[in-house]
Ligand SMILES: NC(=O)C1=CN([C@@H]2O[C@H](COP(=O)(O)OP(=O)(O)OC[C@H]3O[C@@H](n4cnc5c(N)ncnc54)[C@H](OP(=O)(O)O)[C@@H]3O)[C@@H](O)[C@H]2O)C=CC1
């Protein structure tokens with residue numbers, strides 16, 4: 001496996017972009033149309049041609065509300081495509097790192113979720129991701145599933161960018177303050193994935209790696225807390241600071257019901273892989289600095 005390329009799937013996305021920008025040697029990033037879970041034959045061709053030593057699947061249907069209206073599309077991207085990929089990887093003995101979400105939980109536990117807690121998704125997106133996890137684990141015994149949460153970055157569409165754009169245009173923003181989770185920098189998650197890849201390349205595969213591991217930013221907050229933090233960082237860099245009103249979930253109706261409290265306990269990530277992600281507050285500051293320096297990234 002040492003010296004073999006790492007195939008990253010989902011090239012245009014936040015996480016794959018972060019991985020690609022790490023300049024790690026041996027990374028090969030593919031996305032649509034070359035590798036499209038809606039066309040399984042493209043997955044066969046990509047695996048055959050890339051001959052990777054490790055695959056990282058960072059592709060997914062991530063439009064949470066839109067998934068409610070296209071169940072089949074979400075299932076293809078989040079369950080059937082990843083399952084097909086896992087079967088191909090299993091047949092060739094290629095370890096697979098797949099990324100999943102805190103939205104597999106309903107958010108009613110009242111404490112951080114551990115990997116063994118039962119899933120109970122409230123949305124089509126969450127259900128398709130939970131079924132994807134199980135479909136992968138059923139066919140591949142060298143699959144690492146990293147459940148992350150609330151991903152933001154200087155690349156692509158995400159909540160932090162949305163808040164900075166909204167704050168530049170509006171004197172008052174309204175943001176839900178009763179949903180809690182772990183904001184996660186795509187750059188930090190990419191670093192964790194590359195560290196895991198290094199461990200596998202250096203020491204070989206260990207059975208303890210397999211299965212689900214939670215991998216989110218340290219610390220937690222609400223969407224309101226995240227918005228205020230990002231906007232305060234922007235204000236320090238010269239942007240106007242809007243008023244950010246904390247509202248309830250009922251005040252911001254959405255087609256898909258988000259979990260109330262989907263905090264993830266990431267102890268296993270440290271115990272098994274020796275990795276801990278930085279605190280969300282520090283990483284938001286870094287991301288806002290990059291975003292304001294290069295708003296089109
Ligand atoms: N964003 C978040 O807040 C969170 C994300 N996650 C998980 O982290 C992972 C990475 O997310 P993130 O980087 O934010 O995702 P993005 O939404 O930024 O990117 C998704 C990528 O998946 C690709 N894609 C979508 N559908 C298909 C398909 N049918 N076949 C092939 N590629 C497809 C997109 O391609 P195209 O550009 O062509 O549409 C895009 O490259 C995902 O597994 C996601 O579920 C987990 C928790 C939070």
Ligand SMILES: Cc1cn([C@H]2C[C@H](O)[C@@H](COP(=O)(O)OP(=O)(O)O[C@H]3O[C@@H](C)C(=O)[C@@H](O)[C@H]3O)O2)c(=O)[nH]c1=O
Pocket residue numbers: 062063064065101102103148149150151158159162166173174175176179223252254258
């Ligand atoms: C834009 C906006 C959103 N909100 C609310 C709506 C929602 O409850 C919450 C988050 O909004 P978003 O729709 O941006 O985020 P959402 O799409 O729910 O984010 C999720 O994406 C998927 C892919 C995941 O896997 C999750 O971990 C999570 O990151 O904030 C406001 O209150 N005010 C606003 O101005």
